[in-house]
Amino acid sequence: MDQALTEEIKRLTSLGLHRRCVEGALEGVAAKTLEINRLKKEKNAVVCAHVYQTPDIILGIGDLVGDSYKLADDCRKTTADVIIFCGVHFMAETAKILNPSKKVYVPSKNAGCSLAEAITGADVRNLKAEYPGLPVVTYINTSAEVKAESDCIVTSANAEKILRKMYEKHERLIFVPDRFMGANLAKALGKTPGKDIILWKGTCVVHERFNPELIKVYRKNYPGLVALAHAECPSELINAVDFMGGTGDMMRYVESTDAAAYLLVTECGFGELAKLRFPEKNFIAMCRLCPYMKSITLDSMLALLKDPSPEEVTVPADIAARAKHSIDKMFELAA
Ligand code: SF4
Incomplete structure (x- = not known):
């Protein structure tokens, strides 16, 4: 076997990737990660990998790894000429808005998001006309056009903190597009949906379907179990768990505690990475695959690096300028 390939197999094994491969499959994965990492270097490209990606992408080829807030923040500091986003399209758009001189790509045409597709810029303009004077706080899972109509962006990592600050100056606000996250935040802040916080109807196709009844079953079967759920889950589910947060919060919670077992209610890639x-920790799976995130593979990465032009992400300059204003507001309030 080629020396470089042997070294790559050793590297992936040291990262634990052999534990998720069937016998003999690691060699094929290593051949791809080796070639991708060589092409990345040649093009001075950085790969942003969201925690919902598979471990071969996160650990094998990812340079910047994290949730949408961390990736957006880290992207601002990169010296690479090219940003390849192994995440979904709205994340790559955010990276482009923050790095207009860099080329930004997503290695899949299908990397959308049900939340981002749930609302348009025209919908936000209509809401503003219906509720004049209310600030629009927008979850980052939205298009650049929606961000351009907003006053401030939030992610699951900073939404509660930013909303608290917004409520110091405003009695009411509009929160879009995730109605479950909006309701969960309203409860945490003692606010009433429809009165203090105007919500939209968007949902995440992954998190809207978890069954709260199953949490009771798992608790019976695993004494000492701690259940963690993403803030995009419906309130009935959140009421049944011990901790609600974004994926960064969930990872820190696992790292800093020592429960008998953890039930991670979110996308499957997060559970794989946590394991x-x-x-040494015990994880119980209660996950769903995001079809958008999982449309990215090592093969689609290789195809992109060989012919990137069809997958370039662009944002019209006027929309980018207005969207940047609301994203910068997030960095200011989250600091
Ligand atoms: S998990 Fe949900 S919110 Fe995240 S990208 Fe998939 S559909 Fe969108």
Whole structure:
């Protein structure tokens, strides 16, 4: 076997990737990660990998790894000429808005998001006309056009903190597009949906379907279980768990606690990563695959690096300028 390939197999094994491969499959994965990492270097490209990606992408080829807030923040500091986003399209748009001189790509045409597709710029303009004077706080899972109509962006990592600050100056506000996250935040802040916080009807196709009844079943079967759920889940589910947050919060919670077992109610890639990061801890799966995130593979990465032009992400300059204003507001209030 080629020396470089042998070294790559050793590297992936040291990261624990052999534990998620069937016998003999690691060699094929290593051949792809080796070639991708070589092409990345040649093009001075950086790969942003969201925690919902598969571990071969996150650990094998990812340079910047994290949730949407961390990736947006890290992207601002990169010296690479090219940003390849192994995440979904709205994340890549955000990276482009923050780095207008860099080329930004997503290695899949299908990397959308049900939340981002739930609302348009025209919908936000209509809401503003219906509720004049109310600030629009927008979850980052939206298009650049929607961000351009907003006053401030939030992610699941900072939404509660930013909303608290917004409520210091405003009695009411509009929160779009995730109605479940909006209701969960309203409860945490003692606000009433429809009165203090105007919500939209968007949902995440992954998080809207978890069954709260199953949490009771798992608790019976695993004494000492701690259940963690993403803030995009419906309130009935959130009421049944011990901790609600974004994926960054959930990872920190696992790292800093020592429960008998953890039930991670979110996208499957997060659970896979947690198992690899904390092999000594006990994880119970209650996950769903995001079809958009999972449309990215090592093969689609290789195809992109060989012919990137069809997958370039662009944002019209006027929309980018207005969207940047609301994203910068997030960085200011989250600091
Ligand atoms: S998990 Fe949900 S919110 Fe995240 S990209 Fe998939 S559909 Fe969108």
